[in-house]
Amino acid sequence: MRRFSSFKPFVAAVGHRSHSSAVKSAGPLASLLKSRSVIRFSGPDTIKFLQGLLTNDVRKFGEPPHERTSTVPTPNMPSVSEPPMYAALLTPQGRFLYDFFLYRHAKEAEKLDPTGSGPGSGSTESTELFADVDASDLDELLQTLKRYRLRSKVEIENVGEDFQCWQRFGGDVGEKSSVVEDPGTASLGWGSGVDLAGISASHGSDGGWQWFKDPRLDCLGLRGIFPTNTVPPLVEADKETNEENYLLWRIENGIAEGSSEIPKGEAIPLEFNLVGLNAISFDKGCYVGQELVARTHHRGVIRKRLVPLKFVNDDGKEVEQRVSAGSQVMDAGSGKKIGSVTTAIGSRGLGLLRLDDAFKGSGSLAVEGQNDVKVEAFRPKWWPHEWVPEHYQQSAVA
Template sequence: MNRLKTYLTFPRSFACSSRTFHHTSSKQFPDHKTHFEHAGPLLSLLKSRSVIRFRGPDTLKFLQGLLTNDVRRFGEPVGEKTANLPTPNVPVASVPPVYAALLTPQGRFLYDLFLYKPPRSEMKLDKTGSGPGTDPDEPFDLFADVDASVLDELLEALKKYRLRSKVEIDNVAEDFSCWQRYGPSLSKKLPDVDEPEAASVGWGAGVDRSATSASRGSNFGWQWFKDPRLDCLGFRGIFPSNVTPPLVEVDKETDEENYLFWRIKKGVAEGSTEIQKGEAVPLEYNLAALNAISFDKGCYVGQELIARTHHRGVIRKRIVPVRFVTNDGKEVEDKVTPGSEIIDTMSGKKAGFVNTALGCCGLGLLRMEAAFRSSGNLSIEGQDSVKVEPGRPKWWPSEWLEDHQHHTAFA
């Protein structure tokens, strides 16, 4: 089945009409009704991400010593096996994705990876549809979606670390694509409640009501997973590029820029452009709170700086969502570019810089003290008329603000 070509469209000002940030003043930004808020679950093909595959008996050992997160769960049993699996042909239990990063030896960010373990044959029905499949020679596979803009250098870096490890690292970007399913109706669900439809279908023509995938023992089994970073980000998955993923409604597929806006609202950076490659300190980009770092897994590349910074306690700079406005509060669109410096007008000192910009919104890496001391003191260097209003996402732990004693006015 060919991918759907119908896209959900929004007005140009869409990315600046929805104001859900929590500001340091006693009042929140006005809550405007938008097309986004009433659109229901949206889906975006993430062209900014590519898919790679790790294959071989040393895959977990190799990645465990390299990445910031604990990947040993991929080697653990996944619940009880059943003789009759639900239709379509997806496992009754599966390991959720793992979000992780590859760092420099000095602990600076290089690349992020979303790791997925595909269902093995014994977790699916055989070709007769009467019992679990068996394939004693089936290789151990892990897939990962990664930043497409640095794909070649990431593959080169991984192969340099491989040495004599029995693991193959392949570019399968032509065969698989990464998708995100997100929106207000998904983010409002309770943390422990899965979306039933997403949890019960694999890839193919939606729900397989005729049971053909199970009865034929086909290679279905790719499915949506909760985004491993935050519940409010929705669902994520990789799917064969030549088919349409399940739950991709005709009028709900939308441009990836809308997913970028959704992430900006939540204060989440992604990829080696938004998380500056070779420069970013992972904890300043909130990677620990985004479930990308394990502090008890043992050694990995760059661990020393991460552990030292974590145990020191206070992170003085963080990535935050920001809004660009005039002196009288009107939104300023397309006037700010990534890399622009943000100045604290009270002290005249640099408060941080703009990391990502989309319309009148963006992400900024700001000193916490300057960002949340009081409102109206931040502006773009060289553009005094453009003010910067930082926001605090709802998912932030309260102790992040208590560390700086500037938290009294947050909602």
């Protein structure tokens, strides 16, 4: 569980606005995600190997790319690219272990050569996928993957020294269109639908690495992996910010990331909303831990879910650094435990709570052992209505 002792938000004077509102008004921000590392899968059995392990359908990476990211190929970018995928590796009992953001890097033969006069060199047959993963569990993750590899013809390498993961968020970035276009690109000297080659070049580095819409939700912005010690395109010097601001952005949207925030070996994927985050395919066939996930999904009853939290005092004012991960959340009236805090930073957090009790109204929840610290639970805007008990629909705060 992730803990933070002190943190100063990017926007110093938020006032009564939420951190989310402040970040939106500040415009697109970018963070180097030091909490993530990068690994590479290569070899003829790569797709088959991952397909039998992960919760999502990896077979799409073995097909020709279909999502158009530019209409004019350039030496650093192909005309079409396959968007990344979010997936998880579970225990055989269906509990969460690790999450993966999988990327299919453009092959040289899919781009123009450096002169721009013809196709690039190399074969289109080679299979190579990259993944950004939780850095805190990297060694353990690599050992786990290699145990599952057996005789599969797939190489698994730590390339964290060569590549880094970045996130671009806030200012409605990622919500504008089906491709990675946003108002910030105007400052680069081109407009939407005008200089398509410029768009391609602006979104991709010289090696063809590019921004993609976050595969979980549009509100999370753009994500990508880029060569180490380089600043990705579209990142302005005064808009690069600490990773904790991205964490707060996720918390206010009710989204955990990595085994530091999704308890490893304990978390039930559907309670941590992985279905709503596009991490699970129910059509792909067998994978490790599938039985529990499928049974829970088709039963259709999820009594607990991860929800965003705000910690306040009796006067409704936010309180800082009073709550830590692992704290129990109580019904202030009955004294019944309804869940626990999984992540906490400043006055915000994430908690796994019983839905029947989470949205009863202001003042009904408190932190165990701290009766002066109240807990407010929020229903994220992206949640389907059927996730919230019907009689609390009106009281749930969007």
